[in-house]
Amino acid sequence: MSLTLSRIRAVNAVAAGGSYAAAARALGLSQPAISRHVRDLEAEFGVRLFDRKNGLLQATPVCLELCDVAERMAEAERHAMRILMRHNTLLNGRLTIGLGNSMPGMALIAAFHKRHPSIEIAVETGSHEAITRAVLTRAVDIGILPDVPRDGRFRHDLLMRQNVVAIVHPASPLAGLPSVSCQRLLQEPLIFRTRGSSTQRVVDRAFRAAGVEPVPLLTLDTRDAVYEAVVNGLGVGFMWRNGTGRTDIVRRLTVTEMSREYDEMVFALSEEKSVLHDAFFATVSAFRAEQDGGAGRDGVAALAAP
Missing domain, CATH: 1.10.10.10 (Winged helix-like DNA-binding domain superfamily/Winged helix DNA-binding domain)
Structure with a gap:
């Protein structure tokens, strides 16, 4: 039958x-x-x-x-057709974005939403490893991360360049310094991120280059947890300079051995072709041009202020 x-x-x-x-x-x-x-x-x-x-x-x-x-x-x-079509249409389409840091990714998403308000956007957050894996497995459509490997599997574009900084409480003896060395940081309680964090990879490289292996007071799994620990005076943490839009009491300090800037990249699987991907990458180019031209001083660039 x-x-x-x-x-x-x-x-x-x-x-x-x-x-x-x-x-x-x-x-x-x-x-x-x-x-x-x-x-x-x-x-x-x-x-x-x-x-x-x-x-x-x-x-x-x-x-x-x-x-x-x-x-x-x-x-x-009809529902199946809508699912298939929404990933390739600028009218009522849908994108899932993976972020390692809230900023500058959220600023870029805001710029994209302004251009294409009818597109539904879902955001996933996680470590560098988690977001890279999510892009590779198609759990997210597009990832935004610093220090992304130049891998032939990825289509990518530069969003901005930034470095890792130390973050300290204003009552810290370091708060008034213009910069600090890894050797000086050894005198303070340190707050690290867990393995898989792009921030922690840079921190580990810097301390190795300085010939020291610090033991942290705390090891935390999220940037927000590190930030809150610093706010509460528990020690010195680390984050990407533009990793958050918060402008409260925390001070950002340049670390001598962490002055190198890394590329914050937007990336997706190169085999994924759609008008949604093209529209998002077009927004990346416009966003970068705006920042380079100084038009966004009240946006991402302002995050570099201490």
């Missing part, structure tokens, strides 16, 4: 139109093809689907139940 989508559609169209001819016109098929679908179902399953009354085919109770299923299937097909 064979119950195919074509047969179910044919039955539903006949029930709606009252004749094989009307169903054929609705589905763009020949009348004999519609008739064959209905009669084959009746023969194979031993049921009567239509009675003829006053020249029209009228659905039997069994057929009406089948038509209810057909309508639900048609809605499921």
Whole structure:
């Protein structure tokens, strides 16, 4: 016995139109093809689907139940089409963005939303490793991270350049200094990030280059946790200079061994081609040009202030 989508559609169209001819016109098929679908179902399953009354085919109770299923299937097909189409349309499309840091990614997302307000945006946050893995597995469409490997699997574009800084409480003896060395930082309680963090990779490189291996007071799994620990006077933490839009009491200090700037990149799988991806990368170019031109001094660039 064979119950195919074509047969179910044919039955539903006949029930709606009252004749094989009307169903054929609705589905763009020949009348004999519609008739064959209905009669084959009746023969194979031993049921009567239509009675003829006053020249029209009228659905039997069994057929009406089948038509209810057909309508639900048609809605499921339409929903499936919407899922497929929303990733390749600027009208009611959907993008999932993976962020390692809140900023400058959120500023970029705001710029994209201003350009394309009808596109739904979902945001996932996580470590450098987690976001990279999410892009590779298509759990997110686009990632925004610093220090992304130049990998042939990725389409990427530069968003901005920034370095890692120490963050200190204003009551810290370091707060008034213009910069600080790794050796000096050894005299303070240090707050590190867990493995997999792009921030911590830079911090570890800097201390190794200085020939020291500090033992942190705390090791925390998120940037926000590090920030809150510093706010509460627990020690010195580290973050990307523009990693947050917060402008409260925390002071940012340049670390001599961490002065190198890294590229904050927007990246996606190179094999993913869609108008949504193109629109997002176009926003990256416009955003970068605005920052380079100084037009965004009240936005991302302002985060560099202590």
